[in-house]
Amino acid sequence: MKENQLPTCLIVDDNKVARLMLRQLLEKINTINIIGECEDAIAARKSLEDQEIDILFLDIEMPGMSGLELLKVLPNKPLTILTTAKQGYAVEAFEMNVVDYLVKPFAVSRLMLAVERAIELLKGKESQLEQVSPDNIFIKEGKIIRNLDLNEVLYMEAKGDYVRIHVPGKSYIIHSTLRLLEEKLPSGLFLRVHRSYIIALNKIDYIEDMVVNIHGMAIPVSDSYRDQLLKNLHLL
Known part of the structure; x- marks a missing residue:
């Protein structure tokens, strides 16, 4: 909202x-x-x-x-x-x-x-989220307020009333929605590809049959987000 x-x-x-x-x-x-x-x-x-x-x-x-x-x-x-x-x-x-x-x-x-x-x-x-710069965002994880470097983020995954933010080797869980995160994230770096996933475009390893692979994780692309993904890839 x-x-x-x-x-x-x-x-x-x-x-x-x-x-x-x-x-x-x-x-x-x-x-x-x-x-x-x-x-x-x-x-x-x-x-x-x-x-x-x-x-x-x-x-x-x-x-x-x-x-x-x-x-x-x-x-x-x-x-x-x-x-x-x-x-x-x-x-x-x-x-x-x-x-x-x-x-x-x-x-x-x-x-x-x-x-x-x-x-x-x-x-x-x-209130669980606060944008501080194009490269950082504050997240509230339990009692901890963490300054998260967006350049480390691989993808974000909706889990009921929570969102799991994946970075290499670990993840953070915050009480929020993907919609709220999407509004806080810098445009051009992240993209919604599914009702349950936002991905970091520069972390994509490859895409096969409209499934995005990032660090060994296969993330499905919904039909409604397919055209937007292809547009943002700037294919040669």
């Missing part, structure tokens, strides 16, 4: 009326950017694979796959606010670290509290 830019969200609910009501409430709050709606978890999973969002509004009981089942299979879960007509899933939901659990029907004031909580968590992730 860039400075002065609203956080993005996706609404997932099999009930068209429920989706419309939630959209109208969010538009009243006006602190969040709705980028889409899905009527089931299968469509939501595909949408989340194609784009990164900040906040997920997710119904639980849906045909085919429930909202909780979706959360279990997502490799990189957005901040999630569950919306449901039943209270019985609350314990399981909070064990999955959801931001909030809203029981329908809910008032705009209750929704506002959930959104504010999610935005504060997003700001907390942003």
